[in-house]
Amino acid sequence: MKIYRLHTKQNLPITLDQAWELLSDPKNLQKITPEYMGFKILSGADRPMYPGQIIQYIVTPVLNIPTKWVTEITHVVDKQYFVDEQRFGPYALWHHKHFIKEIPGGVEMEDIVDYKVPMGILGQLVHPILVKPKLNEIFEYRRKKLIEMFGEFA
Numbered sequence: 001m002k003i004y005r006l007h008t009k010q011n012l013p014i015t016l017d018q019a020w021e022l023l024s025d026p027k028n029l030q031k032i033t034p035e036y037m038g039f040k041i042l043s044g045a046d047r048p049m050y051p052g053q054i055i056q057y058i059v060t061p062v063l064n065i066p067t068k069w070v071t072e073i074t075h076v077v078d079k080q081y082f083v084d085e086q087r088f089g090p091y092a093l094w095h096h097k098h099f100i101k102e103i104p105g106g107v108e109m110e111d112i113v114d115y116k117v118p119m120g121i122l123g124q125l126v127h128p129i130l131v132k133p134k135l136n137e138i139f140e141y142r143r144k145k146l147i148e149m150f151g152e153f154a
Contacts, residue, residue: 006113011153092116
C-alpha cells in the first residue's frame with residue numbers, strides 16, 4: 001500500500017484574517033480551482049467551515065468524466081489550520097492539511113496532502129504519469145491564482 005504526499009508552501013502579502021477568510025469559506029475553493037475541472041459545489045458550503053461539515057462536489061479531473069467528491073472537515077483551529085478528508089471520491093485516501101501562519105509582511109500558507117490512488121498496482125503505475133502531474137498542475141494553478149488575487153510576496 002503506497003501512500004503519496006504532496007507538500008506546498010506559499011507566502012502571500014495578506015493578513016492572517018484575510019487568509020483565514022479565504023480558506024474558511026468553502027465557496028472560495030471554486031475561485032482557486034482550474035475552470036476545466038468543472039468544479040461545482042452541490043451541498044454543504046452554506047456556512048463557514050466547522051468540524052463535521054460535509055461538502056459535496058462534482059469535478060471532472062480526467063477525460064471530462066464527472067466525478068462526485070464528498071469531503072468532511074475533520075479539524076478546525078481558527079486562523080491556524082483545518083483538515084479535510086475525502087469520504088467518497090476518486091482516491092482510496094485523501095487527507096489534506098491546510099496551515100496558515102503569520103510571517104513578517106504577510107502569511108505562509110502550507111498544504112500537506114497524503115493520498116492513495118485506487119486500483120492497487122495499476123493505480124501505482126498510473127500515478128507518475130497521470131495523478132501526480134495533475135495534482136501538481138492544480139496546485140500550481142492555485143499558486144498563480146493566489147498571486148493574481150493578492151499580489152506577489154516581496
